[in-house]
Structure formats: C-alpha cells, structure tokens
Amino acid sequence: MEMLVYLIPASLLLGAVGLIAFLWALRNRQFEDPEGDGQRFLSDDWDDHPKP
Amino acid sequence: MSATSISACPACVAAPSAETLAAARAEKASGLVLSLPTAHCAACISDVERELTGMPGVRSARVNLTLKRVSVEAAPEITPEALIARLSDIGYEAHELDPGLLSVTETDRRGRDLLMRLGVAGFAMMNVMLLSVAVWSGAEAATRDLFHWISAAIALPTLVFAGQPFFSAAWTSLKARRLGMDVPISLALILSSAISLYETFQGGEHAYFDAAVSLCFFLLAGRYLDYRSRAIARSAAEELAALEVPRANRIGTEGDEVVPIAELVAGDLVRVKPGARMPVDGVVTEGASELDRSLLTGETLPVRVDAGMAVSAGEVNLTGPLVVRVTAAGRDSSLHRMADLVAVAESARNRYTSLADRMARAYSPSVHLLALAAFIGWMIQSGGDVRLAVNVASAVLIITCPCALALAVPAVVTAASGRLFRRGLLIKDGTALERLAEIDTVVFDKTGTLTMGTPRPIGLDEHDATDLSIVAALAAGSAHPLSAALSAALRGMGAQPAEIEAVQEVPGEGVEGIHHGRRVRLGRADWTGAAARDMTATYLDAGDGKAPRAFVFADQLRPGAAKAVAALKAAGKQVVLLSGDAEAPVALLAQELGIDEWQSGARPDQKAARVSDLSAAGRRVLMVGDGLNDTAALAGSHVSVSPASALDAARVASDIVLLGQDLEPIAEAASLAVIARRRIKQNFALSLAYNAIAVPVALVGLATPLIAALAMSASSITVSLNALRLR
Numbered sequence: 178m179e180m181l182v183y184l185i186p187a188s189l190l191l192g193a194v195g196l197i198a199f200l201w202a203l204r205n206r207q208f209e210d211p212e213g214d215g216q217r218f219l220s221d222d223w224d225d226h227p228k229p
Numbered sequence: 230m231s232a233t234s235i236s237a238c239p240a241c242v243a244a245p246s247a248e249t250l251a252a253a254r255a256e257k258a259s260g261l262v263l264s265l266p267t268a269h270c271a272a273c274i275s276d277v278e279r280e281l282t283g284m285p286g287v288r289s290a291r292v293n294l295t296l297k298r299v300s301v302e303a304a305p306e307i308t309p310e311a312l313i314a315r316l317s318d319i320g321y322e323a324h325e326l327d328p329g330l331l332s333v334t335e336t337d338r339r340g341r342d343l344l345m346r347l348g349v350a351g352f353a354m355m356n357v358m359l360l361s362v363a364v365w366s367g368a369e370a371a372t373r374d375l376f377h378w379i380s381a382a383i384a385l386p387t388l389v390f391a392g393q394p395f396f397s398a399a400w401t402s403l404k405a406r407r408l409g410m411d412v413p414i415s416l417a418l419i420l421s422s423a424i425s426l427y428e429t430f431q432g433g434e435h436a437y438f439d440a441a442v443s444l445c446f447f448l449l450a451g452r453y454l455d456y457r458s459r460a461i462a463r464s465a466a467e468e469l470a471a472l473e474v475p476r477a478n479r480i481g482t483e484g485d486e487v488v489p490i491a492e493l494v495a496g497d498l499v500r501v502k503p504g505a506r507m508p509v510d511g512v513v514t515e516g517a518s519e520l521d522r523s524l525l526t527g528e529t530l531p532v533r534v535d536a537g538m539a540v541s542a543g544e545v546n547l548t549g550p551l552v553v554r555v556t557a558a559g560r561d562s563s564l565h566r567m568a569d570l571v572a573v574a575e576s577a578r579n580r581y582t583s584l585a586d587r588m589a590r591a592y593s594p595s596v597h598l599l600a601l602a603a604f605i606g607w608m609i610q611s612g613g614d615v616r617l618a619v620n621v622a623s624a625v626l627i628i629t630c631p632c633a634l635a636l637a638v639p640a641v642v643t644a645a646s647g648r649l650f651r652r653g654l655l656i657k658d659g660t661a662l663e664r665l666a667e668i669d670t671v672v673f674d675k676t677g678t679l680t681m682g683t684p685r686p687i688g689l690d691e692h693d694a695t696d697l698s699i700v701a702a703l704a705a706g707s708a709h710p711l712s713a714a715l716s717a718a719l720r721g722m723g724a725q726p727a728e729i730e731a732v733q734e735v736p737g738e739g740v741e742g743i744h745h746g747r748r749v750r751l752g753r754a755d756w757t758g759a760a761a762r763d764m765t766a767t768y769l770d771a772g773d774g775k776a777p778r779a780f781v782f783a784d785q786l787r788p789g790a791a792k793a794v795a796a797l798k799a800a801g802k803q804v805v806l807l808s809g810d811a812e813a814p815v816a817l818l819a820q821e822l823g824i825d826e827w828q829s830g831a832r833p834d835q836k837a838a839r840v841s842d843l844s845a846a847g848r849r850v851l852m853v854g855d856g857l858n859d860t861a862a863l864a865g866s867h868v869s870v871s872p873a874s875a876l877d878a879a880r881v882a883s884d885i886v887l888l889g890q891d892l893e894p895i896a897e898a899a900s901l902a903v904i905a906r907r908r909i910k911q912n913f914a915l916s917l918a919y920n921a922i923a924v925p926v927a928l929v930g931l932a933t934p935l936i937a938a939l940a941m942s943a944s945s946i947t948v949s950l951n952a953l954r955l956r
Contacts, residue, residue, distance in 0.1 A: 203345055
C-alpha cells in the first residue's frame with residue numbers, strides 16, 4: 178500500500194499534464210479550424226524548408 | 230441544460246438586429262475577408278494562399294476551411310475586387326464579406342469558455358473515477374478515507390469552476406421566479422458535494438464526488454453541442470448578411486463617390502446603374518428605365534419609370550442609368566418599415582413551447598417533490614436520522630438529474646441540422662425542426678421562390694428565321710435581362726445574327742438599328758407600336774409594314790421545384806400557391822407543377838391574411854417565400870423557409886434558409902424533421918425509463934455511488950447514440 182504514496186501523485190501529475198496541454202491548445206486557437214488543420218497536414222508546400 | 234434557453238427569441242439567435250448591423254458597419258474594418266464556397270481540400274488551401282500571398286501588397290492570407298473563408302492582411306490599395314478576380318483566374322469562386330459583421334471568431338470566446346470548462350470537468354472526472362473504482366472494489370477504512378479526501382480535493386474546485394454556467398443560469402431563473410432545468414441541476418451538484426464532504430469527514434461509506442463531477446461533464450457536453458449548432462447557424466446567417474456590402478454611388482460636389490448606405494441622408498442624389506438594386510427610397514430626377522419590382526410585389530412584368538416617379542429600396546433597375554433623389558434611407562426606407570411588421574408577427578410565434586420546455590415544466594417540480602418526499606419518508610421511518618434522510622434525498626436528486634434529458638434535444642438537433650446543412654439548408658432557429666415536423670400545409674410564393682426570377686423565352690420556334698436573325702443581332706446589343714435571355718436562347722438554337730448597322734440602346738425603351746435600310750426596333754409595346762400582352766414580352770418591329778411580333782417570356786423554374794412539390798404532395802401535404810403576379814403566368818405555373826389551389830394578384834396583406842386564415846382553421850403552415858411581399862406571411866406562418874437570394878427582411882423573418890438554388894431539400898427536410906422529432910421523443914422515453922428503474926432503488930435507500938455512475942453514463946451514451954443514427 179505504500180506504493181500509493183508515489184502512484185497517486187504520479188497519476189494526478191499525468192492528468193494535469195494532459196489538462197495543461199489541452200488548455201494551451203485552446204489558448205492557441207487550435208480548435209478554430211479543425212477541418213483545415215486536418216487537411217493542411219497533407220500539403221507538401223513547406224516540406225523542404227519552414228514557412229518564412 | 231437549460232431547456233428554456235432553446236426557445237428564446239428565435240430571430241435574435243441567428244440574425245443580428247438592425248442596430249448591431251448598423252453599428253458594425255460603421256466601424257472601420259481591418260483586413261479583408263472573402264467567402265470561398267468551393268474550397269474543400271488541402272490543395273485548395275495551398276492554391277489560394279500561394280496565389281494571394283504572391284500578390285504585391287498582400288502581407289498574409291490564411292484560409293479557414295471549416296468556415297470556408299480566407300482572411301487577408303493587405304495594404305490599403307488592395308481592393309477586394311482585385312483579390313476576387315485573382316481567385317477566379319485560378320478557378321475559385323469568392324465573395325466579399327463585410328468583416329464588421331463577422332464577429333464570430335472574436336465572440337467565439339463563449340464557445341471556448343464552455344470547451345475549457347468541459348476539458349477541466351473531463352480531467353477531473355477521469356481522476357475521480359479512477360479513485361472511485363478502488364473504493365467500489367472494496368477499499369476500506371483509512372485507504373477509503375484517503376481516496377475520498379483526494380476526490381474531494383479534485384472535485385470541489387472543479388465543480389466551483391465548471392458548474393458556473395449552471396449556477397448562474399439557476400440564479401437568473403430563480404430571480405425571475407421560474408423553475409428551469411438549471412435549478413434541480415445546481416441543487417443536485419451543491420447538495421451532493423455537501424453531503425459527500427460531510428460523509429468524508431465522518432469516515433462514511435458513500436461519497437458522490439464521482440457522480441457530481443460526471444454529471445457536470447455530461448451536462449456541459451450537452452450545452453456545448455447546443456452552443457455549437459447555434460454558433461454554426463449564426464455564423465452562416467451572418468455570412469449571408471455580410472455578403473451584401475451595402476454601398477451607394479452618391480453624386481457629390483466633386484463627382485461620384487461610393488459611400489455606405491448608412492451615410493446617405495434625404496436630399497442626396499444617388500446614381501443607380503442598370504442591373505443594380507435600389508439602395509434607398511427616392512424620386513427619379515434624371516433618366517428613364519424599367520424596374521423589376523418582383524422582390525417587392527411578386528410581379529414579373531417590368532415597370533417603366535421616368536423622371537418624377539417614386540422608386541422604393543429593393544427594386545432592381547433594368548435598363549438605363551437613373552439619378553435618384555433620396556427621400557428615405559436606411560431605417561426609414563420602406564424595406565425597414567416592413568421589418569416592423571415582421572417583429573409583430575414574430576412575437577406571436579414566440580409563444581411556441583418546445584418539447585424540451587414542456588418536459589422541463591413537468592420535470593423540475595416532480596424531481597424536487599420526490600426528493601422532499603424521500604427526505605420526509607426516511608425521517609419518519611428512521612425516527613429522525615437526519616444524516617440518513619439527507620443521504621437518500623441527495624441520492625434521489627443525483628439519480629434523477631437530467632443528464633440524458635439535457636443531451637436528448639441538443640444531440641438530435643445537432644445531428645439533424647448538420648445533415649441538413651450538408652444538403653444546403655440552414656436551420657436558424659432551435660425549435661424550427663420541431664415545428665417543421667408538425668406542418669400539414671405548404672404555401673409557396675411564385676416569383677423568386679418556385680421560379681428563379683429570371684425570364685426564359687418560350688415559343689421561339691413559331692417565329693420565322695428572318696425575324697429571329699434580326700432579334701439575335703439586336704438582342705446582342707443590349708444588357709437588358711430580356712435581351713440577354715433572348716440572345717442566349719437564340720445562340721443555343723444556332724440562329725445567325727442578321728447584319729444590322731447603328732445598333733443603339735434607347736434607355737427605358739429598347740434597342741434599335743438599321744437593317745437593309747429600314748429601321749428595326751426591339752423593345753416595349755408602345756415604343757414598337759404593338760398591342761401589349763398580359764405576359765412578360767418584348768416586341769419586334771421589323772420595319773416591313775407588318776404588325777410587330779411578340780416574343781413571350783416565362784419565368785424559369787427553380788431546379789427541384791417540381792420534385793419538391795411532388796414529394797410534398799406525396800407526403801399528404803396540401804400545397805397552395807400565392808402570388809402577387811398576374812393571372813396568366815400564375816395559372817401556367819400552377820398547371821405545370823400540378824398545384825390545384827392557387828391565387829394570383831395577392832397583395833402582401835392578403836398573403837398574410839390567407840396564412841393566418843389557414844392557421845385559424847387549425848392548419849400548420851409552412852411558408853416558402855423570398856420577397857418583401859411575403860415577409861408578413863413568412864413571419865405569421867408556423868414555420869418558414871426562404872432562399873438565400875431572398876431579401877434581407879425575408880431571410881430574417883424565416884426560420885430556415887435555403888443556401889443552394891435547388892428547392893428539393895425542402896421536402897427532405899420536412900421528412901427528416903418528423904424523424905428528428907421522433908428521436909427526441911424516443912430519447913425522452915429512454916431517459917425516463919432509466920429513471921423509472923433507478924428512482925425506486927434510490928427511494929428505498931439502496932443507491933450507491935456505483936449505481937448512480939452506471940445509470941448516468943449508460944443513459945447518456947444510449948441517448949447520444951440514438952441521436953447519431955440521424956446523421
């Protein structure tokens with residue numbers, strides 16, 4: 178049962194990481210154009226060098 | 230979920246009010262926004278962005294594929310017309326949008342706010358559930374207490390943050406002395422976390438933190454779905470309004486200038502080009518032309534205007550350029566006065582009670598009474614054990630909490646309106662689908678609704694080849710819609726244009742020229758010396774001494790009109806045609822479409838009166854119309870549809886907007902609405918069935934957090950899946 182001392186904080190920490198990632202994505206307007214982002218990924222325009 | 234908010238003012242949900250429109254237009258727009266209706270793939274994104282960023286002066290271009298728009302940051306000298314021309318070169322249709330009206334991305338803060346609360350509730354639910362699984366599987370004593378304490382530490386802040394939409398809505402409805410769905414929801418959240426905290430202090434066995442958090446999560450999901458479907462409708466409605474960038478050509482002291490209509494005042498002089506819509510009410514001071522009044526009266530026959538005659542906003546100038554002295558602009562114009570009529574009729578319709586409202590009305594009091602009864606019953610039974618009685622009462626509240634009920638309507642409406650949106654129908658109002666399911670009578674307008682409002686020559690074969698060749702040559706020299714239609718039809722027939730010299734257009738009259746030394750004229754009856762007929766026609770005076778020949782036009786049928794009428798009749802609906810047009814064309818169309826009941830020459834008030842007569846006789850009327858003369862009837866009917874080409878006022882007055890040209894989806898929508906309504910009822914039945922099983926368990930005091938969690942999740946998932954069958 179002593180394992181719980183490590184396991185519970187570990188599970189909470191992992192969950193919090195997911196939550197923070199979600200909030201970050203929300204703040205960066207990553208849910209504004211779900212369809213376009215799904216398609217943009219297929220475009221090979223900036224494969225060789227990043228968009229200036 | 231607040232069922233009451235679904236049926237709030239329908240017009241204000243989707244259509245921005247005149248004031249906000251005016252205010253938004255007055256603000257200076259930054260950047261340009263174009264609508265890209267045909268964009269659909271990754272290649273479209275790169276094509277459009279590459280092409281636009283390649284233009285000198287354009288700083289950035291970004292396509293939003295979900296909204297089918299591109300926003301461009303550019304130097305001030307870049308005009309939208311230049312961008313549209315560039316895009317049409319590479320094969321993309323684009324329209325300018327008024328960026329002041331497209332506040333969506335900025336005001337979408339509410340949507341992101343809901344999504345954030347949903348995310349937080351989701352995170353908390355996962356963690357609390359993990360801990361609860363341990364408790365359900367038999368954790369005891371100190372371990373159980375520890376898990377309860379950790380659950381409390383996660384759940385309480387989450388409920389305070391994520392439950393805010395419910396608490397504030399409940400508070401508002403309590404202040405208004407109403408019992409919405411939000412009151413039992415808030416009560417259940419507060420009571421269950423309070424009793425769980427107390428139990429945790431006492432080292433008790435049952436804590437409902439998991440139930441409270443998952444309740445919050447499911448309810449937020451329902452609310453987010455509801456918000457999403459309305460946001461999509463609102464953004465599309467805003468896009469329609471933003472498509473008409475209202476400008477007028479004012480004749481100022483230093484020549485012509487293009488100004489927003491809002492800046493015009495009575496007394497200004499405005500130049501109206503052929504083919505343009507009258508921006509204002511006014512009096513013609515210079516020029517002669519013909520006007521198409523079909524949007525206002527339904528009449529297809531062009532009306533002649535000369536200097537000194539009055540014109541109204543919304544009429545289309547056909548032939549010659551006109552100079553108009555403004556008598557009323559903006560809010561005072563006849564178009565806007567009509568909007569007041571709409572507002573009156575609309576308030577009558579707001580009395581419609583949706584299924585969800587009726588459900589909420591019966592539900593809230595009975596839930597509270599049930600919980601109270603459980604509390605009193607257990608107080609008596611146990612001889613005054615308050616802790617036990619409160620425990621049972623809060624278990625009853627949690628189990629009956631309208632998780633599935635909150636999802637029942639928004640999930641179905643989202644699925645159904647998503648499917649209709651793909652078919653080109655925009656549902657502006659939350660209860661429109663329910664009302665559409667009830668209709669038994671369909672009233673159509675003619676011009677612009679069943680027909681395209683564009684003329685098409687008929688009976689060309691009856692004319693001889695010489696006449697046709699002269700007409701082909703004359704019609705090619707004019708931009709008048711009748712000439713354009715004739716010209717296109719004759720080109721399609723392969724008629725060779727005759728050699729005609731000195732072709733010139735006489736504004737308001739027609740076209741004339743010299744053919745083999747004789748003057749030939751194509752135009753109005755009195756100008757060519759013909760006897761006018763009661764149908765849209767143009768007359769040819771070939772200068773050969775014979776009587777002028779009439780070329781008759783009929784309005785072109787809208788695609789799918791015949792199928793829509795046939796499908797509606799097959800579904801047992803009574804179809805009525807009400808038109809402001811003359812008898813001959815209306816009779817012809819009614820016969821062509823197989824409509825037995827029709828009326829011609831109907832004035833706007835007669836149309837509205839006919840619709841209200843039908844309603845008074847117990848009919849549920851679906852009105853389909855596009856013009857100003859239909860607006861009152863649209864607003865007075867049970868549910869209304871207008872095509873996207875309709876006047877602003879008509880679109881605002883209707884619940885459903887047809888985005889494409891095709892009328893066929895109307896019949897499909899009517900049958901889908903019936904299915905959607907059935908699904909909503911099924912969903913209510915399903916969630917009530919879950920309650921019927923779970924409530925007795927809770928009442929006898931056997932409810933555990935495990936049972937509550939199972940009942941809640943199972944019913945929510947069943948209801949959502951049932952709704953998804955509509956897609």
